[in-house]
Amino acid sequence: MVRTSTVHERRLQISIAAVFVLIFAVFFIGNIETFTRFDIYYSFMSTIPFSGIMAIAMTYIVIAGEIDLSFPSILGLSAWVFSKVVEKTTNIWLATVCCLVTGIVAGSFNGFLVVKVGIPSLVATIGTQFFFRGLVNVLGQGLGITLVPVKDTFLFTLFVGRIKGLVPMQAVWMVVFAVIFGIILKRHKFGNHLLFVGDNRESAQMMGIRVNRVRVLVFVIMGVVSAFAGILSSLEVTYFWPTLGEGQLLRTLAAVFVGGTSVFGGMGTIFGSFIGALIIGSLEAGIIAIGLTGFWTQLIYGLIIVVSLSIYTILMKRT
């Protein structure tokens, strides 16, 4: 395989990995007992993938020079569709298809607003974020739905089962997503087009890249991936809550930016977002484990984000 990353990128990736190692070193020193046991990793593997998978898809959006703030609501809406179909038919296959289609439709709607109507994505997705969540509230009337009827199905095991009781399937999914998204970004023409659309939209257009198609596609991908995360996170607790997905917004975005993806578009890595998701996802438990109270979490989140972003910015300026 030919190398595709640049000196630039490698330096960035090394510093992201360094931040990660440093944080875990602190965890180890702070509470060696907890961090040498498997339990905490098991808990990381069951909780991180929901926002981790979405951070992977969000990387494409940010690289394309866009932003999507509506994905937690897309997650909620498609998970509602999923649960409703399960409730009516107990057919998890049908429910999965309906759910993913909902994600595609919602993502296309975002793409339509941004590309065809021309609303900047930041504003457009603030609007749709309310709209999609509003749909969940109106349609679901604030009621939860149990997913117990599909607990013994093959798909349930495939989505959130445990391999030999040790590895949660959602962790496997996160790795699968990372590998596929990473390879497409680096080696597929779509990934190449994505980089140019985010980097210099005008020249991309001039060189024959179908800029608008790429821009719509990243929103569609975000939509369908959020829907999938909706399936995983509702099945994990075998229950649909109307608030499902709330609270994922900032930690997902934080994962992408802590992962070194440029907010200006045109540059970013899946590796970075993957590590970023691990960092953001492990902080809370880690902070508690080393003996600080829950009150510390936000402060340390903020510290890590600010420090790592400063490191990357300084690194980038030097070249």
Add this chain to the structure above:
Amino acid sequence: MHENTPLVKMVNICKSFGEVEVLKNVNFEVNYNEIVGLVGDNGAGKSTLIKILTGVHRPDSGEIYFKGQKITIHSVEKSRELGIETVYQERALGEQQTLWRNVFMGREIRNKLGFMKIEELKKETEKILREHMGFTSKAITTDSIVKSLSGGEKQGIAIGRALYFDADLIILDEPTMGLSLSETRKVLEFVENIKKRGKSAIFISHNIYYVYPVADRFVILDRGRVAGNILKKDVTQDELIEKMVHLARTGKFE
């Protein structure tokens, strides 16, 4: 075969934007293997003429012939398909991307599944850098980021890319604007490369000093009309400048 037919021939081109007549019956030709300096003050109509040729604007009236065939150019894609490539200073490249990605932007060599043949792309880029464009600096590799290149080098990459994809006519829109003297010299060398490789170019500039050394012929636009059309062998640089000054003062070229 093309002794007498020009590569591009634009006949009686008129274009107005609202009330403003930007081009008035302009005739313009580029021959095979010829570098044409298109000069004139700001607002003379240079860029409108070029935008008609590259499909950005449509003329109100007039005809365009390419290799002897009458054509209508209604999109930028169409003009690129014909073999007309524009090198804009700022809009040509993705700054944060590597050279090999930039050279093959939108035209990646790929397999059936759409995956790029990266090894091949890098090899071809290396060829363009060293053989076609004569980059010698070891600091510039196929993996270099465009941002790390100088202004002149960036133009070189864009010109090399156009040549590689067999553009017959390369349009250079103020390629030396904002560049230092040594960088300008580099760009002029790249332009000479176009000539050496048997292709044609239109070099747009309002500065005679930069166009004169590389152009074979000069077309002077003034307030939407062709004020002059003169071969380099018939005029010295100083005479040309004198004529331009005269034109600006009196509205007459001769």
